[in-house]
Amino acid sequence: MGKLLNCTDESSRELKDCLKTKNYADIIKEQGKITDWIIDFVRFAPVIEPGDAFEPFQTKDPYLRIKRGEGSRVPLITGVVKDEGFLLNAFAMLNTKQAVDELNGNWRDVAPTILFYNNINMSVEERNMISDKIKEFYFQGKPIGPETAQGLIDSNSDRYFNYGSWEEAGLHSKFAPTYHYTLKFEGNYSITSFLFKLPNVVVSHGHDAQFLYKSYHVVPLPEAGTDSFTFSEHLIKLWVSFIKSGKPSDVYPNVEEWVPFTSQKPSTLVLDLPAENFPDPMKERMEFWKGL
Incomplete structure (x- = not known):
């Protein structure tokens, strides 16, 4: 730098x-x-600062703070969208021949970098074992490419977003009511599709923003009379009811209440038309990461 x-x-x-x-x-x-690799770049991210530093902001591991209930013990809404990892960074990988070749030919070296476990203190044998487990779980012995694209999207989604959101919900629920959502509604516009010039609507990172407020200048507002407008109305009412009372009471017409998430009984509200409560969201995938 x-x-x-x-x-x-x-x-x-x-x-x-x-x-x-x-x-x-x-x-x-x-x-x-x-860069550490072809696609991903090195992040200069927040760090844990010494307690005696000048005006320190974060002096303890945020994960431990959440686990101990040291944050604000207030009701929480947290969640993800269907294919978070499409934008970050599966699409770029799948559309770069060199990246696909390395994923297939050099997985054990590449996987720890793109899935963020290369700096964890473990032996080479342990790291290779984790890499092999991930490859088998998401690709089931098949080459990484168009046929297994969803596996790459899911692996990125789960490592970057889904498991963290799932674990956060479980930890926070021990101290305050916690509500988890998974947004699957497509609508007729996607910022991801715009960025990559795709013909179809992709529900990836940031897709939910357009239904809550005016976001990027290129994103059109939902038009009255469309499903996007109806979905946006429901979502805003739901968020406003939570802001007012700490409980998301104005749920979609076909859902009586948003079932809270707990570590014993994980549950997500699938945001779509219609919406529905769904127990154990992505149970197999979340248990897989928990087991690693």
Whole structure:
């Protein structure tokens, strides 16, 4: 990063002082050029800071804080959309020949990087065993490609979003009412489809935003009389009822109540037309990651 921004790398202090003079937009722009692999880039993410640091923001592991109930013990809505991992980053992988070749020919080396377990303290044998289990679970001995595209989407979805949301819901539910959703409604527009110039509507990361508020300038507002408009009305009423009372009471017409999520009885509200409560969301996939 220092070299990309014309900073010296002779000492950490000089590098830090130089980077502090750079525009944040330039830092973010250059960040994308630093990669661990063909598709994914190195993230400069939040870190756990020492307690004696200047104005520290996060001094404890957020996971442990949630587990111990050290956060705000208030009602929580959390959830995911159907194919989170399509946008991040399965589509790009599947449409890059070199990436597909490496996924198939060098899985044990690539998987820990793209699925974020390369920095966990374990032996090479343990890491390889985890990689092999993931490959068998999602691809069942078949090559990674068009035929197994959903497996790659699901693996990215589960590692990046689904399991974290599922585990967060279970941990938080021990201290306050927790409600989990899975949005599957397509509508007639998708920001993912726009970005990748796809002919079909893809329900991936950020798809729910368009039904709650005006988001990107390219995203059209739902038109009156359409299913998208009806879905948006229901979703907004549901969120507003939660904001007012701490309980999502104004549920879709065909659903009497949103069944809370607990670690003993996981449940998700499938947001679609019609909506429905669904017990044990993605049970097999979530138990798989829990077992790793």
